[in-house]
Amino acid sequence: MLSHASQAALSLPLPTADGLAFSRALSQHISTEIAAGDGWIGFDRFMSLALYAPGMGYYSGGAHKFGPAGDFVTAPEICPAFAQTLGAQAAQILVLSAPRIIEVGAGTGEFAADLLLELERRGALPDSYAILDLSGELRARQQATLARRTPHLLPRVRWLERLPERFDGLVLANEVLDAMPAHLVLWGPTHIAERGVGVDEGRFVWRDRPASGPLLGRAKVLAGECEIAPGYLSEISLTAPAWITEWAGILGQGALLLIDYGFPRHEYYHPQRSAGTLMCHYRHRSHTDPFYLPGLQDITTHVDFTGIVEAGCQAGLELLGYTTQSSFLFNCGLTEILSRTPVGDALRYLPLANAVQKLVSPAEMGEIFKVIALGKGISQPLLGFATGDRSATL
Numbered sequence: 001m002l003s004h005a006s007q008a009a010l011s012l013p014l015p016t017a018d019g020l021a022f023s024r025a026l027s028q029h030i031s032t033e034i035a036a037g038d039g040w041i042g043f044d045r046f047m048s049l050a051l052y053a054p055g056m057g058y059y060s061g062g063a064h065k066f067g068p069a070g071d072f073v074t075a076p077e078i079c080p081a082f083a084q085t086l087g088a089q090a091a092q093i094l095v096l097s098a099p100r101i102i103e104v105g106a107g108t109g110e111f112a113a114d115l116l117l118e119l120e121r122r123g124a125l126p127d128s129y130a131i132l133d134l135s136g137e138l139r140a141r142q143q144a145t146l147a148r149r150t151p152h153l154l155p156r157v158r159w160l161e162r163l164p165e166r167f168d169g170l171v172l173a174n175e176v177l178d179a180m181p182a183h184l185v186l187w188g189p190t191h192i193a194e195r196g197v198g199v200d201e202g203r204f205v206w207r208d209r210p211a212s213g214p215l216l217g218r219a220k221v222l223a224g225e226c227e228i229a230p231g232y233l234s235e236i237s238l239t240a241p242a243w244i245t246e247w248a249g250i251l252g253q254g255a256l257l258l259i260d261y262g263f264p265r266h267e268y269y270h271p272q273r274s275a276g277t278l279m280c281h282y283r284h285r286s287h288t289d290p291f292y293l294p295g296l297q298d299i300t301t302h303v304d305f306t307g308i309v310e311a312g313c314q315a316g317l318e319l320l321g322y323t324t325q326s327s328f329l330f331n332c333g334l335t336e337i338l339s340r341t342p343v344g345d346a347l348r349y350l351p352l353a354n355a356v357q358k359l360v361s362p363a364e365m366g367e368i369f370k371v372i373a374l375g376k377g378i379s380q381p382l383l384g385f386a387t388g389d390r391s392a393t394l
Contacts, residue, residue, distance in 0.1 A: 012292065013283045019296055026056040026295035031199050039198050040207055043290075044181040044239070046197045050294045051179060052134060058295055059135050059179070074175050075259070075325070075365060076111035079355035081337050083114030086172075088332040089257065089384040090115060091124035093170045096378050097254035099127045100169030102160070105176040106131045109142030112157070113149040125156065126169070132160040168252045174259045177308070178300040180243065182235040184276070185211060185219050189230040192219045197291075204291040214238060226269035234269060234276040235301045241311030244374070248315030255320060255375030255382070256312075261368045262303030264393045269304075277302035305372055306394045312374040320373035321385025322394060326366030328384045329359060 015023065030049050034041050051058045075082040090101065106112050112129060119125050133139050139159055146157055184195035186208060193208040194215060211219055218236050222228060247256055262268065268277070280287050282297035290299050309319050323331075338356055341349045360366040370390075373382055385391075 012285055012287065015293060015296055019293075022056070022061065023293045023295045026050070026053060026061075027204075029053060029056060030197075030204075030294060034197065034199050040196045040209060042194055042196045043184040046204075047290070047299050048181040050290065050299055051181070053295075056295055058298055059138070061135075061137065061295055074107060075359055075369070076107060076114065076174065078358055079352060080110075080114040081334065081352065081356055082329070082359055083111045084118045084337045085329050085332045085334045086257075087115055087118035087122060087124075089328075089382060090170055090172075091119060091122050092380075092383055093255050093257070093375075093378070094119075094124060094126055096380060097170065097375075098168035099125075100130070100167070101126045101128070102130045102132060102164070102167060102169070102171045104132045104171065104173040105179075106133055106142050107138065107174075109145030110149075111174065112142065113146055116146075116150050116153050116156070120153065125153070127156065129153075129157045130160050130164075131157065132163070163246065163250060165250065166252055167250050167254065169254045171247065171251070171254065171256045173256070175261075177237075177240045177243075177258060177260045177303045178262070179298070180237060180239040182237040182239070182278075182301045183215050184278070185215070185234060185236050187219065187223055187228050187230060187232045192216060192223070195233070222265075222269060226266065227271075228269060229271065229274075232269075232271075232274050234273070235278060237301065237304065237307065240303065241307050244308055244311040244317070245315040248312055248317045248374075251317070251376050253377035255373050255378055256317070258308070258372050258374075259325065259369060260303045261365075262305050262370060264390075265304050265306035268302065268306075303370075305370060308372060309374070309394050317374040317376060318378070319391055319394075320375050320378055321382050321389050322370065322372045322391045323385050323388045324367050324390070325369035325371055326360040326362070327388030328371040331384045331386045331388070334360070 030046065033049065049057060052060050054060055103112055112131060116125070116129060131142060133142065146154055186193040186195055192211045194211040195206055195208050198205050198207040215236060215238065218238070222236070278288060278290065278301050280290055280292065280297050280299050282293065305322065313319060334356065338352065341352050343349050358364040371384060
């Protein structure tokens, strides 16, 4: 039931029989909620169920997500140099706040292992390294990774079930904001609609309803700020700003360091980006059909970094810096990290250099990925934003 064969999906790899059964079970679960909701749920709810339904969603189920055997590759999976370079910024923040780290959404645990080993190398190990992850399957992989790579550091690591009531130190989140559920909004000639999901003849279909409440208010503000024309379709995330606001109430002294792909608001809602930024990732292929194999593919939207800053500053955080991933990594000493491997050792150096190129090239991750820091009580400029700070563009 609820199969969906879009034109984009026709070129995608077929799932295994077990994978297809898993997706059908989640599709039925979503269909039941749609029926209970008078035949409609907002896209934010569909995205939430597809990614996080307990035991069934993409991130809460057992699908292999990261690396060559998964659906996409994140920066920590490309090479250890990403976490090693970030270690310089982490060490500075720990000195300026407290020797504690929380990583949100730790993936396979490779980033945590690389970062802990680098901080150990620098003599800057945190007293505690906590990981907050919604996926039990991923927590198990993280534990296995750290036990294999950093067994002597395991006593410093713990896993959280929820946000702490108070925290001083460094909060890290790499590619977390893009996976937070977002609303879809269609600005029309006379009214603003929220695009949601229904079911027709066993398939998920788009259905629009008039926007209301906080979503309508936000959409009206954006229409005025960005001169959005009728027929414009895009996303509005209410979840990500709310998450930042929640952290503002938790953080005493320290910083949030967030790495993700996105734009300042005037670029996000640019007239030429009239179909939004919604994207799905399945077996290292990108497409725009969120109804294809729910539970087996990632669903993401880009980040409106202006909205992140607004939420943080209104809740008492200070903007500490905003720049591209490329600038941030070079500011933090990427060249020195690369130089640790001798150029003459071609078998090691060439693969590393190629991986680093993916991290910093404008055609790869260097420009579209941004790094933003928000914090409290940080008394010195952060070294990751020493040059190339783009805070004025937000």
